[in-house]
Amino acid sequence: EVQLLESGGGLVQPGGSLRLSCAASGFTFRSYAMSWVRQAPGKGLEWVSGIRGSGGSTYYADSVKGRFSISRDNSKSTLDLQMNSLRAEDTAVYYCAKDRLGFLVSFDYWGQGTLVTVSS
Amino acid sequence: QSALTQPASVSGSPGQSITISCTGTNSDVGGYNYVSWYRQHPGKAPKLMIYEVSNRPSGVSNRFSGSKSDNTASLTISGLQAEDEADYYCSSHTSSSTLVFGGGTKLTVL
Numbered sequence: 001e002v003q004l005l006e007s008g009g010g011l012v013q014p015g016g017s018l019r020l021s022c023a024a025s026g027f028t029f030r031s032y033a034m035s036w037v038r039q040a041p042g043k044g045l046e047w048v049s050g051i052r053g054s055g056g057s058t059y060y061a062d063s064v065k066g067r068f069s070i071s072r073d074n075s076k077s078t079l080d081l082q083m084n085s086l087r088a089e090d091t092a093v094y095y096c097a098k099d100r101l102g103f104l105v106s107f108d109y110w111g112q113g114t115l116v117t118v119s120s
Numbered sequence: 121q122s123a124l125t126q127p128a129s130v131s132g133s134p135g136q137s138i139t140i141s142c143t144g145t146n147s148d149v150g151g152y153n154y155v156s157w158y159r160q161h162p163g164k165a166p167k168l169m170i171y172e173v174s175n176r177p178s179g180v181s182n183r184f185s186g187s188k189s190d191n192t193a194s195l196t197i198s199g200l201q202a203e204d205e206a207d208y209y210c211s212s213h214t215s216s217s218t219l220v221f222g223g224g225t226k227l228t229v230l
Contacts, residue, residue, distance in 0.1 A: 050219065095166075
């Protein structure tokens with residue numbers, strides 16, 4: 001059974017940093033691209049960042065480019081998102097999601113999400 | 121990258137069919153057969169309902185179907201059921217090697 005379990009969310013002040021993690025199990029982690037998708041309270045889904053299975057290529061939404069960094073450890077089946085220079089508009093539930101096949105095509109499994117709140 | 125355009129809300133009675141549209145550009149919806157549809161119930165993670173325009177993942181009811189014409193994709197749900205009431209999102213791969221979601225559509229089953 002595929003499982004994705006996010007952790008690391010919490011309350012952080014504007015300008016601060018936070019690191020999210022996603023522990024994956026139930027599939028060959030290194031064979032699949034992964035992404036982070038967020039959802040602000042009462043709003044729609046927004047793709048944040050994606051990384052290929054090898055970890056060699058990373059991509060970001062314009063809204064987080066230069067502030068967020070995605071990485072993965074295929075030996076531990078974990079996906080991370082380092083978030084710096086956080087802003088109030090980064091407040092959201094952050095989901096990790098597994099690509100069904102290919103890269104940024106469709107997400108067949110999602111975690112339960114972790115809430116990040118940026119506020120003073 | 122601008123969000124894909126979806127109607128804010130649609131509604132239908134049990135047993136009826138509804139269609140949700142998703143309009144993009146030549147750089148996303150029109151340029152790739154990589155449109156997906158997700159259903160999200162309140163407080164839950166999204167669930168993949170359609171991938172690559174018209175394919176259903178294993179376990180998804182055949183009441184759900186997808187199509188695409190030029191820059192507009194569509195999700196049709198036939199035989200509406202109470203459990204279909206949820207938010208629906210489309211997404212597409214883009215020419216910038218990113219992914220863009222639609223703004224979401226709230227489906228109300230009357």
